[in-house]
Amino acid sequence: MSDPAFHRANQAPAEDYTVPQDWESYTAEEHGTWDTLYARLRSVLPGRADDAYLQGLEALDLGTGGIPHFGRLSDELEKLTGWRVVAVPGLVPDEVFFDHLANRRFPAGNFIRKPDQLDYIEEPDVFHDVFGHVPMLTDPVFADYIQAYGEGGLKSLESGALKNLAALYWYTVEFGLIERPEGLRIYGAGIVSSPAESVFALEDPSPNRLGFDTERLLRTGYRIDDFQQTYFVAKSYEDLLARTRDLDFGPIYARMREEGTMGKYSFTPEDVLQTDEIYTRGTQDYAKGGGRAASALA
Numbered sequence: 001m002s003d004p005a006f007h008r009a010n011q012a013p014a015e016d017y018t019v020p021q022d023w024e025s026y027t028a029e030e031h032g033t034w035d036t037l038y039a040r041l042r043s044v045l046p047g048r049a050d051d052a053y054l055q056g057l058e059a060l061d062l063g064t065g066g067i068p069h070f071g072r073l074s075d076e077l078e079k080l081t082g083w084r085v086v087a088v089p090g091l092v093p094d095e096v097f098f099d100h101l102a103n104r105r106f107p108a109g110n111f112i113r114k115p116d117q118l119d120y121i122e123e124p125d126v127f128h129d130v131f132g133h134v135p136m137l138t139d140p141v142f143a144d145y146i147q148a149y150g151e152g153g154l155k156s157l158e159s160g161a162l163k164n165l166a167a168l169y170w171y172t173v174e175f176g177l178i179e180r181p182e183g184l185r186i187y188g189a190g191i192v193s194s195p196a197e198s199v200f201a202l203e204d205p206s207p208n209r210l211g212f213d214t215e216r217l218l219r220t221g222y223r224i225d226d227f228q229q230t231y232f233v234a235k236s237y238e239d240l241l242a243r244t245r246d247l248d249f250g251p252i253y254a255r256m257r258e259e260g261t262m263g264k265y266s267f268t269p270e271d272v273l274q275t276d277e278i279y280t281r282g283t284q285d286y287a288k289g290g291g292r293a294a295s296a297l298a
C-alpha cells in the first residue's frame with residue numbers, strides 16, 4: 001500500500017485492521033534496532049520501573065534478541081492473563097482499537113523505527129507497543145483494567161466523550177506513575193519506552209506529580225510531542241480499577257455536557273494543582289524552556 005500509515009502492510013488489513021506480522025521478513029538491521037533500544041532501557045529501568053512491569057518483562061523474555069514473534073509471545077501471555085498480541089500496520093480507528101482491547105487483543109505495530117529515529121517516533125511502533133505496553137498485560141489486575149478501558153472506550157463513543165477518556169488512557173496506560181514504599185515508580189508505556197523520560201518523570205523538579213483524581217484526569221490536557229507537564233500517581237492497580245472500571249462515568253459525562261466541557265480539556269498544568277494531593281508542585285522549567293525542541297537546539 002502506498003499510504004504511509006501502512007508501513008508494512010504486506011496485504012490489505014482485515015476489517016479489524018490486523019495483518020500478518022510477517023516475522024520472517026524482518027531484516028538484521030530491524031532486529032538490531034530492537035536490541036539497541038532494549039539494551040538502552042535495560043540500563044535505565046531497574047529502580048525506576050514498577051516491579052509489575054519488570055516482572056512482566058522478565059516473564060515474557062523480550063530480551064532474547066531481536067523483534068519478538070507475536071505468535072510465540074501471545075502463547076506465553078495468554079497463559080498468564082488471556083491476552084494476545086495482534087499485528088496492525090499503524091494507528092487504527094478508535095472503535096477498532098477499543099474493540100480489540102475489550103476482547104483482550106493488544107494491537108501492536110508490526111514495523112520498527114529507523115536507526116535515525118531511536119529517540120522519538122510519532123506513531124507507536126513494535127518497540128513502543130511490545131516493550132512498552134505488553135509487560136504490564138502480565139499483571140492480572142492491570143490486564144483487567146485495559147480490557148475494561150476498551151469496553152469503556154466503546155461506551156464513551158456513544159457520549160461523545162472519547163477525547164476525555166483518551167486523557168485517562170494517556171495519564172495511566174501511557175504515562176502513569178505508582179506510589180511504592182521505596183518511592184514513586186513508572187508503569188506507563190510511553191515513559192518506559194523512553195530512556196530520557198524515565199529519568200525526567202521521576203527525578204526532574206519540572207513536572208507536577210499529583211494524586212489520582214479521575215474527574216480532573218478526564219479534563220486535563222496532555223502533550224503528544226514532548227515530556228508531560230503533569231504525572232498522576234496511582235496508589236495501587238486495584239485502586240486504579242476501583243476509580244475507573246468500578247465507577248460509572250455516565251453521570252460525569254452528563255455533567256461535562258451540561259457544563260459545556262465535554263470533549264474539552266479545562267485543566268492546564270497550573271489548574272490541576274488545585275487538587276488536594278500534591279507529591280510535587282512542578283517548576284515547569286523544562287516546558288518554559290521550550291522543552292525537547294529547545295534541548296535539541298542546545
Ligand SMILES: C[C@H](O)[C@H](O)[C@H]1CNc2nc(N)[nH]c(=O)c2N1
Pocket residue numbers: 088090091092093094097098107108109124162166
Ligand atoms: C483514543 C484513541 O483510541 C487512541 O489514540 C488509539 C487510536 N488508535 C490506535 N491504534 C493503534 N494501533 N495503537 C494505539 O495506541 C491507538 N490509540
Ligand SMILES: N[C@@H](Cc1ccccc1)C(=O)O
Pocket residue numbers: 145148149150151152153155156168244245246247248249250
Ligand atoms: N467505568 C467507565 C469505563 C472505564 C473502564 C475502565 C477504565 C476507564 C474507564 C465508564 O463507565 O465509562
Ligand SMILES: [Fe+2]
Pocket residue numbers: 124128129133174189190
Ligand atoms: Fe502506547
